[in-house]
Amino acid sequence: MATLVTRGERAGVAAPFLIEQDWKAYTPEQHAMWAELVGRRMPQLREHACREYLDGFEQIGLREDLLPDLKAVSARLSPRTGWESTPVSGFLPGDAFFAMLAARMFPTTTWLRSRESMEYTPEPDIFHDVFGHVPMHAHPVFADFLQQYGKVCAGLTDAEDLERMGRLFWFTVEFGLIRQDGGVKVYGSGLISSHGECSKVLAGGCEVKDFDLDAVLEQRFDTGAMQPLLYAVESFEQIYEAAKLAERRLG
Numbered sequence: 001m002a003t004l005v006t007r008g009e010r011a012g013v014a015a016p017f018l019i020e021q022d023w024k025a026y027t028p029e030q031h032a033m034w035a036e037l038v039g040r041r042m043p044q045l046r047e048h049a050c051r052e053y054l055d056g057f058e059q060i061g062l063r064e065d066l067l068p069d070l071k072a073v074s075a076r077l078s079p080r081t082g083w084e085s086t087p088v089s090g091f092l093p094g095d096a097f098f099a100m101l102a103a104r105m106f107p108t109t110t111w112l113r114s115r116e117s118m119e120y121t122p123e124p125d126i127f128h129d130v131f132g133h134v135p136m137h138a139h140p141v142f143a144d145f146l147q148q149y150g151k152v153c154a155g156l157t158d159a160e161d162l163e164r165m166g167r168l169f170w171f172t173v174e175f176g177l178i179r180q181d182g183g184v185k186v187y188g189s190g191l192i193s194s195h196g197e198c199s200k201v202l203a204g205g206c207e208v209k210d211f212d213l214d215a216v217l218e219q220r221f222d223t224g225a226m227q228p229l230l231y232a233v234e235s236f237e238q239i240y241e242a243a244k245l246a247e248r249r250l251g
């Protein structure tokens, strides 16, 4: 007989950070703010986001006019790739974050930025996490990559190795580009969810190099500045293979 595994058991060391999303507590102003944020990004993304992001947006049932109900998002996402968008209390320590990724649970914040912080929040909010990240989790290869990434990091103890893997996350999941349909398209959540940074990249205000695992693992970055250098992949298989290779190199 199958044993029911609870959400907390699956999350392992991240269990203390799990919360419930109180969707009914969002105010009409907050839904309007979400609609404004999404409405501001979509015209550019319809043209410049990779097709996997745009397909994922539809597949997980995101709406332009209402904040997402994470249970409903997960109900559409998990039959596709096994991923869930799991509400957490805020920023997670590394071991908890990696444990959740390895279990195909994406740590998702539930608070929404205020109007004063429309362009940028130092800590992720539900707009960055759901609008920026979660549509990509509907793509089977990206989904496998992200789990593999979590699994590799969960097995690392050396601080320098973890820093290197942080760079792989930054230059793929957060700020990744992909060559597609004769151009460079965005898939990283930091570009998807930031109008200013994405516009700068699309306008050629950033050097774009071909993705190379060894280069990425050694490439330092500044989280508080616009990125001067980003990496473009040819396919998502490339980052999945890179995560496998990283496991052999660092694990």
Ligand SMILES: [Fe+2]
Binding pocket: 124, 128, 129, 133, 174, 189, 190
């Ligand atoms: Fe992010």
